[in-house]
Amino acid sequence: xxxxxxxxxxxxxxxxxxxxxxxxxxxxxxxxxxxxxxxxxxxxxxxxxxxxxxxxxxxxxxxxxxxxxxxxxxxxxxxxxxxxxxxxxxxxxxxxxxxxxxxxxxxxxxxxxxxxxxxxxxxxxxxxxxxxxxxxxxxxxxxxxxxxxxxxxxxxxxxxxxxxxxxxxxxxxxxxxxxxxxxxxxxxxxxxxxxxxxxxxxxxxxxxxxxxxxxxxxxxxxxxxxxxxxxxxxxxxxxxxxxxxxxxxxxxxxxxxxxxxxxxxxxxxxxxxxxxxxxxxxxxxxxxxxxxxxxxxxxxxxxxxxxxxxxxxxxxxxxxxxxxxxxxxxxxxxxxxxxxx
Amino acid sequence: xxxxxxxxxxxxxxxxxxxxxxxxxxxxxxxxxxxxxxxxxxxxxxxxxxxxxxxxxxxxxxxxxxxxxxxxxxxxxxxxxxxxxxxxxxxxxxxxxxxxxxxxxxxxxxxxxxxxxxxxxxxxxxxxxxxxxxxxxxxxxxxxxxxxxxxxxxxxxxxxxxxxxxxxxxxxxxxxxxxxxxxxxxxxxxxxxxxxxxxxxxxxxxxxxxxxxxxxxxxxxxxxxxxxxxxxxxxxxxxxxxxxxxxxxxxxxxxxxxxxxxxxxxxxxxxxxxxxx
Numbered sequence: 001x002x003x004x005x006x007x008x009x010x011x012x013x014x015x016x017x018x019x020x021x022x023x024x025x026x027x028x029x030x031x032x033x034x035x036x037x038x039x040x041x042x043x044x045x046x047x048x049x050x051x052x053x054x055x056x057x058x059x060x061x062x063x064x065x066x067x068x069x070x071x072x073x074x075x076x077x078x079x080x081x082x083x084x085x086x087x088x089x090x091x092x093x094x095x096x097x098x099x100x101x102x103x104x105x106x107x108x109x110x111x112x113x114x115x116x117x118x119x120x121x122x123x124x125x126x127x128x129x130x131x132x133x134x135x136x137x138x139x140x141x142x143x144x145x146x147x148x149x150x151x152x153x154x155x156x157x158x159x160x161x162x163x164x165x166x167x168x169x170x171x172x173x174x175x176x177x178x179x180x181x182x183x184x185x186x187x188x189x190x191x192x193x194x195x196x197x198x199x200x201x202x203x204x205x206x207x208x209x210x211x212x213x214x215x216x217x218x219x220x221x222x223x224x225x226x227x228x229x230x231x232x233x234x235x236x237x238x239x240x241x242x243x244x245x246x247x248x249x250x251x252x253x254x255x256x257x258x259x260x261x262x263x264x265x266x267x268x269x270x271x272x273x274x275x276x277x278x279x280x281x282x283x284x285x286x287x288x289x290x291x292x293x294x295x296x297x298x299x300x301x302x303x304x305x306x307x308x309x310x311x312x313x314x315x316x317x318x319x320x321x322x323x324x325x326x327x328x329x330x331x332x333x334x335x336x337x338x339x340x341x
Numbered sequence: 342x343x344x345x346x347x348x349x350x351x352x353x354x355x356x357x358x359x360x361x362x363x364x365x366x367x368x369x370x371x372x373x374x375x376x377x378x379x380x381x382x383x384x385x386x387x388x389x390x391x392x393x394x395x396x397x398x399x400x401x402x403x404x405x406x407x408x409x410x411x412x413x414x415x416x417x418x419x420x421x422x423x424x425x426x427x428x429x430x431x432x433x434x435x436x437x438x439x440x441x442x443x444x445x446x447x448x449x450x451x452x453x454x455x456x457x458x459x460x461x462x463x464x465x466x467x468x469x470x471x472x473x474x475x476x477x478x479x480x481x482x483x484x485x486x487x488x489x490x491x492x493x494x495x496x497x498x499x500x501x502x503x504x505x506x507x508x509x510x511x512x513x514x515x516x517x518x519x520x521x522x523x524x525x526x527x528x529x530x531x532x533x534x535x536x537x538x539x540x541x542x543x544x545x546x547x548x549x550x551x552x553x554x555x556x557x558x559x560x561x562x563x564x565x566x567x568x569x570x571x572x573x574x575x576x577x578x579x580x581x582x583x584x585x586x587x588x589x590x591x592x593x594x595x596x597x598x599x600x601x602x603x604x605x606x607x608x609x610x611x612x613x614x615x616x617x618x
Contacts, residue, residue, distance in 0.1 A: 065347075065349060066350050068436075070393060070394070073430075073433045075353060075393055075434040106587075106588055107588060109588075111348045113347075113348075113588055114346055218613070219596055219613075219614070219615070220614065223595065249590050250590030250591065251589050251590070252583060253349070253397065253584065253589070254396075255393060262393040264397075269589070271590065271591075276591065277591065278581065279581050280421070280423065281419055282554075284581075294593075297615075298590070301596070302593065302595065
């Protein structure tokens with residue numbers, strides 16, 4: 001294990017940023033989001049979570065996929081450049097780190113999405129262990145250990161010191177590049193912090209959700225539960241839950257005329273929106289009940305069916321904190337899955 | 342054909358012929374810029390066509406895989422993209438990618454079976470490919486019977502091929518019907534679901550059905566009353582799509598994506614999924 005004093009960590013960031021793009025939780029206008037590092041940036045490694053998840057680093061909010069040029073009846077198409085340089089995402093919590101493996105199963109499944117695949121290949125993730133989880137955190141229900149994120153490098157912050165441990169080949173290579181800033185350390189402080197955190201985790205109010213119902217009952221039975229109507233009755237269809245969610249994968253593909261050609265781009269979309277499934281003749285999900293149900297069925301039922309029992313949720317708690325009507329996946333799971341959930 | 346490095350980046354196609362089939366259906370013939378068939382497919386599979394700046398949409402491939410020169414798409418004008426497509430003139434380039442979806446199981450479950458095709462209106466488009474495929478490999482299939490209905494005789498898609506090629510063919514029965522009587526029409530008049538009950542069909546047929554949802558619903562009901570089981574009946578689904586490869590999260594029926602796991606389903610398979618389509 002290695003370490004660096006937090007007091008000098010800006011020098012470490014500057015050293016990484018000298019050769020690679022570096023994304024960190026940075027405060028801007030009062031909100032902390034993963035943003036590109038620049039000198040003087042207000043880095044907030046102490047923030048438990050960014051507003052949006054870290055998935056933006058691999059599946060951006062919006063990205064150009066191709067450009068068309070038209071000339072009379074002729075068309076030419078030019079694919080957008082894929083990311084071809086390494087970059088570092090620093091300070092990813094264990095929940096967001098797990099979300100990447102959930103997204104991998106969608107975007108890297110055959111045929112792979114080359115835009116996502118290129119970012120995954122070039123992205124180096126430095127995870128940051130949690131030691132002050134909040135009441136809305138429930139990642140441990142999904143087998144996630146927030147005291148040791150599954151990332152290329154795992155870092156811990158304790159008493160003004162950042163501890164550093166490479167976990168993968170990518171992580172080792174990064175560690176070598178910045179070894180001048182790091183010094184050897186024993187694991188005592190980290191082990192003590194992990195033990196303390198684990199005790200807090202056990203006492204969190206949502207530490208013991210029983211989600212077994214969703215894996216043991218047929219999808220049609222769960223789909224037909226009458227409770228969906230009541231659960232969704234106050235949903236505004238704002239889509240906030242889908243935009244802060246680390247595992248929401250849905251996207252739209254649209255064309256935009258720049259005046260110098262037509263760009264076809266993709267951007268995050270939301271199953272909570274009425275036009276998501278709208279076709280020329282009909283809409284297969286006519287009201288918010290169907291849209292709301294789709295979102296939670298996807299996370300709790302369809303994802304486990306299609307991906308070896310894995311839920312489409314990492315328990316980050318963002319939707320619990322952000323929903324304007326305080327409806328969320330935990331309430332849905334408890335209502336449908338029995339009171340002990 | 343080489344796999345493209347990114348499925349969502351389309352290839353180019355040239356529309357070489359536009360045929361008006363009905364007042365609101367046109368059939369587009371598409372080749373690659375080199376003048377060849379743009380891609381290989383199986384009957385019932387789909388492709389994404391687009392006009393840059395207008396949009397991209399999923400369309401069933403109307404021509405049979407056995408047509409080696411070109412692909413055809415019969416497209417009804419019903420929305421934004423299809424309205425633009427209907428304005429196309431020969432020589433116009435489009436983008437094309439695919440094929441997508443499972444297609445009808447012509448080489449497995451349908452082989453050796455007596456086949457009954459039931460289509461309503463533009464619903465003939467995806468079945469058209471299967472019918473001509475089965476005609477081409479005639480020895481692999483039993484009797485072929487086709488029931489096709491539309492609003493009027495002017496709305497029957499590609500009536501020339503039906504009358505000149507399908508109707509005279511031995512071992513192939515064609516039953517046409519239109520919704521209301523019309524001058525110049527000597528054939529059957531009435532809705533498809535009722536016609537199915539009048540035809541004295543034998544129950545040993547595998548059924549492939551496509552058409553407006555209401556037609557499918559009542560036809561299926563009547564088939565079941567006749568004694569057909571839901572395991573005998575296949576259909577092909579259509580939902581809004583963007584990526585075509587099961588990633589954008591849009592076209593699912595329950596845990597299945599229509600673009601990747603469909604569009605062809607048997608009714609007993611659909612019975613296990615939410616009826617959200």
